Amino acid sequence: MGKYVVRRLLQMMLVLFGATIILFLCLFVVPGDPITTLQGEGRQLDPSTRAALEQRYDLDKSIPQQYISYLGRLTQGDLGESYVYRRSVNTILSEKLGNTAKLSLASIVLMIAFGVAAGILAAVFRYSFFDVLVTLATTFAVGVPVLIIGLGLQNVFAINLGWLPLQGQSAGNRALILPAITLASLDTALVSRLMRGTMSEVMRADYIRTAYAKGLSKRVVMLKHALRNSIIPVLTYLGIAFGGLLGGAIIVETVFNWNGIGLALVGAIQSQDNPIVLGAVTYGVLVFVLVNLVVDVAYAFLDPRIRLE
Amino acid sequence: MTDQAVPAAPPVGEITLEAGAGGFGGAESQAAAVGGMTRQTQFGNIRRRFLRNKLAVLGLVILTIVFVTAVFAPIIATHPPTAQDLNITLQGPSSEHWLGTDELGRDVFSRIVHGTRIAVTVGLVSIFLALVIGVVLGSVSGYLGRGWDALIMRVADVFFAFPLIIGAIIIILVVGRGVAPVIIALGLFSWATIARLLRSSILSIRESEYVEAARSLGAGKWRIVTRHILPNSMAPVLVYAMVSVAGAIVAQASLSFLGVGVPPDVPDWGNMISSGQKYFGFKDYLWFFPSMAVVFTVLGFVFVGDGLRDALDPRLR
Numbered sequence: 001m002g003k004y005v006v007r008r009l010l011q012m013m014l015v016l017f018g019a020t021i022i023l024f025l026c027l028f029v030v031p032g033d034p035i036t037t038l039q040g041e042g043r044q045l046d047p048s049t050r051a052a053l054e055q056r057y058d059l060d061k062s063i064p065q066q067y068i069s070y071l072g073r074l075t076q077g078d079l080g081e082s083y084v085y086r087r088s089v090n091t092i093l094s095e096k097l098g099n100t101a102k103l104s105l106a107s108i109v110l111m112i113a114f115g116v117a118a119g120i121l122a123a124v125f126r127y128s129f130f131d132v133l134v135t136l137a138t139t140f141a142v143g144v145p146v147l148i149i150g151l152g153l154q155n156v157f158a159i160n161l162g163w164l165p166l167q168g169q170s171a172g173n174r175a176l177i178l179p180a181i182t183l184a185s186l187d188t189a190l191v192s193r194l195m196r197g198t199m200s201e202v203m204r205a206d207y208i209r210t211a212y213a214k215g216l217s218k219r220v221v222m223l224k225h226a227l228r229n230s231i232i233p234v235l236t237y238l239g240i241a242f243g244g245l246l247g248g249a250i251i252v253e254t255v256f257n258w259n260g261i262g263l264a265l266v267g268a269i270q271s272q273d274n275p276i277v278l279g280a281v282t283y284g285v286l287v288f289v290l291v292n293l294v295v296d297v298a299y300a301f302l303d304p305r306i307r308l309e
Numbered sequence: 310m311t312d313q314a315v316p317a318a319p320p321v322g323e324i325t326l327e328a329g330a331g332g333f334g335g336a337e338s339q340a341a342a343v344g345g346m347t348r349q350t351q352f353g354n355i356r357r358r359f360l361r362n363k364l365a366v367l368g369l370v371i372l373t374i375v376f377v378t379a380v381f382a383p384i385i386a387t388h389p390p391t392a393q394d395l396n397i398t399l400q401g402p403s404s405e406h407w408l409g410t411d412e413l414g415r416d417v418f419s420r421i422v423h424g425t426r427i428a429v430t431v432g433l434v435s436i437f438l439a440l441v442i443g444v445v446l447g448s449v450s451g452y453l454g455r456g457w458d459a460l461i462m463r464v465a466d467v468f469f470a471f472p473l474i475i476g477a478i479i480i481i482l483v484v485g486r487g488v489a490p491v492i493i494a495l496g497l498f499s500w501a502t503i504a505r506l507l508r509s510s511i512l513s514i515r516e517s518e519y520v521e522a523a524r525s526l527g528a529g530k531w532r533i534v535t536r537h538i539l540p541n542s543m544a545p546v547l548v549y550a551m552v553s554v555a556g557a558i559v560a561q562a563s564l565s566f567l568g569v570g571v572p573p574d575v576p577d578w579g580n581m582i583s584s585g586q587k588y589f590g591f592k593d594y595l596w597f598f599p600s601m602a603v604v605f606t607v608l609g610f611v612f613v614g615d616g617l618r619d620a621l622d623p624r625l626r
Contacts (some may be wrong), residue, residue, distance in 0.1 A: 011466070018467035026483045139364075143608040145559040147566055147582070148600040159590045200564075247472025249565050266567055269478060281479070286472045 005297060010132060012289045018276075019285045020074065024067050027274045033107040038284035057083065059274075070278075084271050093261060098259035101167065103252070104245045106180035107187070111241065115188040119195020123230075126200060134192060134252055140191035146248050150182040150255040165256040179256040183248050187241040193238055198230040206228070231300050240293030246284035358620040365616020371609030375429055379429040386419035390576040399592055408598045411584065417595065420576040421602050426575045428606055431492055432558040436550050437495030443503025444539070444546070450504060451511030451542075452534050460510070466502040473498050473560050474567075482571050488571050491564060495557045503546055503553075510542035544621045551614035555607040562603050578603050 052062040057080075058069055073080060079089035122134040141149075157178060158166035164178055165171040203226050204207065246262060253262035261280050267275035267278045358367050378385055386409065394414035402409045408417040450461040476490070476498035476516070484490040513519060515538060523537050564570035565579025573580055578599040585595030 011463070014463055015466045017472055018464070023479060024465065026479045029492055031386050139608075139611070143611050144604050145562065145607065147559075147563050148604060151582070151586070151596055151600065153591070155593060183454045235527075250472075250474055250567065254567060256472070265475070269482065269569065277479075277482075283476055284472065284475060288470050288472075 002066065002267055008293050008296065012293055015289050016286060018028060020071065020282060022200065023278055024070065024240035028063050028066065028280055035077055062207065066180065076164050077104050079282065080176045080275040082276050083297035084273045089275050092264065092276065093279055093283060096259060099258060100249055100262065102176065103179055103249060103258060103260060104136050104185060104242065105243065106176055107184035108238065110180060111188045111238060116193030116195050118197060119192035122143035122192065122196040138189035138193050141185045146182060146186060146254065147251050151186050152251055153178045153182060166193055173246035179252050179258050183245065183252045189232060191237060196236050198233050199226055202226050202230040221257060235302065236295050335547055339604040355620045359616050362616045362619060364612045368609050368612025368616060371605060372613060373427060375425060375431035375606050375609055380459045382423050382426050388419040388523070389415035390420045390423040391415065399588065403593060408531055411595060415623050417598055420581060423576040424554055424581065424599065424602065427488060427571060427575065428558050428561065431488065431495065431561045432554040435492045435557045436499060436554045438492065439499035439503055439553065440550055442496070443500035443599065444507060447504035447507030448511060448534055448539060451508035451537060461504065465504050468498055468501040471498055472586040473474070473556065474563055477564060478569050480623060481564070486569065486572050491561055495560055499553055499557065503549060507542060507546050511538055514542050515537050548614055548618040551610060551617055555610035557600060558606055560604065581615055
């Protein structure tokens, strides 16, 4: 077990290393000079000021040197300084992190509450009206892109009905409802499909027949035998979904003007603020790899049949 | 086994079993292929299972409409997609402009029709690119194993760690906006799953009896991979690719919405949604109709992909 975790940690380092190389190469061969962008086109910049700025942001060094110093700072958890705000990327991102975390956690709660529950009920009452309803709803959620779900919800609940705020965060927790539903929609549908699939498969297993045969009630069989044996793939999927939420968060935060990491990333891309782009994406990749590691290890704890080598 | 038997059979036909058969099926499907007569019925079975699935047939109808629209866009469109008329800006649907006009007086219907071309091209070509990369790297990884496997899978891990949209944005930052950059960007960040799927599929087929038989008859590595292993392991990959086309179309629209997709003057669904959002709440047809075009197309690919999966392997249901 310990050996497996160590090996996975090493693999994770490798992935992070590869990801930062790709990012770094892409961001620093991008045409355009960030300092010119910052000062505005056509504005003359005193050469000594320019040199000072270049030195401040390592832009006077060669790309490999820049990468090495970036990696050195990264190992200490330092993501550098923003071109636009002249503040540490760590500070900027940590201000936004809370908002993205709030949105992600709310979405995960929705996925568990609705996705898992709907999947279980659909599997237990297979081919019932409810099952058909779940199938239709999940097909709809898979077919309608997050962007369009967001716009549709805004239109109905914020503009036409006026029940919930259109965007922003000033309304407190009520402002969280629409973005969280939007971000959770696709994964809730996939979770419920997966839950329904694995549970219906488990319900055909011999030990379920045995449990019925020894006289247990349907409720006990479902909760103690079927559910426990079919929840593991769902937990794995939830982990992966959580790790990948930043991709959806970019869209949702843009649509709802939600001041999180996704919105910061989009803003930084438009203003060529490479340190923030680099920081936000590195952060996203890090979360993804870490969550996957935790999921894989948890997998072995939950299912003793799985041997980690 | 004779070497003619496998390559002649349709690739998708071989890996499937009769509905009732269990087990992994390498040997059974091999027997079926050698038997020769069952080949056609297997393909027929798949087709019958596919056609019995109402959603799959609906998907097929949707895709036919989408492809016909894409091919005959200039004929179907009632107006040139970029023709502006500043006298008739922001008009709601009418008999002259079926879906209204946008802020520059352009015909929304015609722009949606022309947008089909962009969506279908980006979706199909980017996933084709991902298939080429994924199939080559996945088969090298699965069949050669060892160092190649470790190297390719670590590279796949790196690409897999980027959410599709974020990876695509980074590539577009380098290459610039446009249809080709979007295709390259989406292809580059879609191959990793294909390679992984194919690799695991190959790993189980590599050890099957019929591959061993081919090897013992003296077939070379290249022949074994291209004639025996690949045709038998492509089914999950093709199903995944079908659904990925939908994902690529969504990603493409989302990139345009974020302002990093195809250039803003191109008639593209994402661009139309993005510019329609400026009139959100009072000119809602501007974002609604292009959104429905996205949903319609995506559902087509998802239905056909799901139907294909169920038809190819009923056990996966």
